[in-house]
Amino acid sequence: METLVRIMALIRKEFLALFKDRRSRVVVIIPPLIQTIVFGYAATFDVERVPCAVMDEDRSGASRELLARLEGSRAFRVALVATDARMMADAVDRGEVVMALRIPQGFERAVHSGAVTVQAVVDGRNSNTGTLAVNYLQTVVAGYNETVLHRISGAGPPANLVMRAWYNPNLLSRWFFVPGILAMVTLVVTLLVTALSVAREREQGTFDQLLVAPYRPAEVLVGKAVPGMVIGLVEVTGILCLAVYWFDVPMRGSLLTLYAGLGLFLFSVVGVGLMVSSLAATMQQGLLGTFLFTMPAVILSGFATPVANMADGVRQMTVVNPLRYILVIIRSVFLEGADAAVLARELWPLAAIGLFCMTVATWLFRRRVY
Structure with missing residues (x-):
């Protein structure tokens, strides 16, 4: 005691x-x-409104649809519309944008032929943000591809992935x-x-x-x-x-x-x-x-x-x-x-x-x- x-x-x-x-x-x-x-x-690892630059060399309905999906995503914000490759590269060098998307000429024809390439340049100085930006862009392009495939063939993709995150549904x-x-x-x-x-x-x-x-x-x-x-x-x-x-x-x-x-x-x-x-x-x-x-x-x-x-x-x-x-x-x-x-x-x-x-x-x- x-x-x-x-x-x-x-x-x-x-x-x-x-x-x-x-x-x-x-x-x-x-x-x-x-x-x-x-x-x-x-x-936080969540990235929203990533500043990006776009350069549309095709100026077609298909390219505008892809850019509309990009602008409509919460993940991206179009900070610059570039007119040439040097303008796009300078924006990345100065850190004004994290990613630059380049849509080449002939994009719409390539879409209907089934083989198309779109170039994305990512600022790798911040690897985490760059990786997330790439993942977000892949999601946007995947949604675009699914829509185009359905419009061309009248059917959806052969395999559809449904993801569910346990414990943290929205990640x-x-x-x-x-x-x-x-x-x-x-x-x-x-x-x-x-x-x-x-x-x-x-x-x-x-x-x-x-x-x-x-x-x-x-x-x-x-x-x-x-x-x-x-x-x-x-x-x-x-x-x-x-x-x-x-x-x-x-x-x-x-x-x-x-x-x-x-x-x-x-x-x-x-x-x-x-x-x-x-x-x-x-x-x-x-x-x-x-x-x-x-x-x-x-x-x-x-x-x-x-x-x-x-x-x-x-x-x-x-x-x-x-x-x-x-x-x-x-x-x-x-x-x-x-x-x-x-x-x-x-x-x-x-x-x-x-x-x-x-x-x-x-x-x-x-x-x-x-």
């Missing part, structure tokens, strides 16, 4: 130290919400990114709050007072871990509401399963933060340690690029990254409605990472104390 009273007193002290400054309160609460909104709109990249942003913002806030806790004590000269107080090292770590987890849970709840009610990302699974995964994730992140804090002598060193962990964690998490596509050696490094597991948990609960039984293979590594980090942090703290 006395141990619990001491720990509660230390937790109260940590909250007072964190929130006594108005600027600290604003930094902890407001920026994560703003970052979630900004990243939610900025982090909106926002449904993929926003749940990931939830984990990333929570990681950064929780890690900063925890990593700077002991370092702040040392820098302000109150660490020696803490050492002479009747606290065991494990009690000190618990008292510093709990505020970080509480702040993390509050942050993640606010961001979760933004994801569901602002960005309209469907929440198909159980909140209990989601919070179980988030609790284990916060436990592991707090363990990492306490390890950094136990090693750091100043807040500047704590910030540097946080940065050194955060950047590799994000890159090796599968947030933007699948873990399965990474090289074998790099992929093995991701097994100790808590962000990798929580991303799978969050996206599975949001989009698939997965339950705890399905996600058990992602939950137990988070618990193992948390236990290991907390054990190492306790050992480091004892070593620095004694």
Whole structure:
């Protein structure tokens, strides 16, 4: 009972130290919400109204029909009507357009003969946008071909592909990114709050007072871990509401399963933060340690690029990254409605990472104390 009273007193002290400054309160609460909104709109693979240039050398009914389909697509915006090849190439070189479409002379005759070639020049400096533009153009041309084939032969194509995307019917990249942003913002806030806790004590000269107080090292770590987890849970709840009610990302699974995964994730992140804090002598060193962990964690998490596509050696490094597991948990609960039984293979590594980090942090703290 006395141990619990001491720990509660230390937790109260940590909250007072964190929130006594108005600027600290604003930094902890407001920026994560703003970052979630900004990243939610900025982090997307969806491309709309791609600027393109067109050059119609045939000027026939068939070529105008193809251009009308291009202009009618939400994916493209005709920004330039070129009169020669040099004008079209210069527009791509200057970055004014992402793609240039050239319809050659004799296009209408070639359509009826069954063999036609249309040239598309794509700006490859941004490979992602260029690839998406090509895919969109292929969809437009495929629809045009189907219409022309039906008009010429009176029948549709011999094979008709019907596609259905599970879990994300419209293939909106926002449904993929926003749940990931939830984990990333929570990681950064929780890690900063925890990593700077002991370092702040040392820098302000109150660490020696803490050492002479009747606290065991494990009690000190618990008292510093709990505020970080509480702040993390509050942050993640606010961001979760933004994801569901602002960005309209469907929440198909159980909140209990989601919070179980988030609790284990916060436990592991707090363990990492306490390890950094136990090693750091100043807040500047704590910030540097946080940065050194955060950047590799994000890159090796599968947030933007699948873990399965990474090289074998790099992929093995991701097994100790808590962000990798929580991303799978969050996206599975949001989009698939997965339950705890399905996600058990992602939950137990988070618990193992948390236990290991907390054990190492306790050992480091004892070593620095004694």
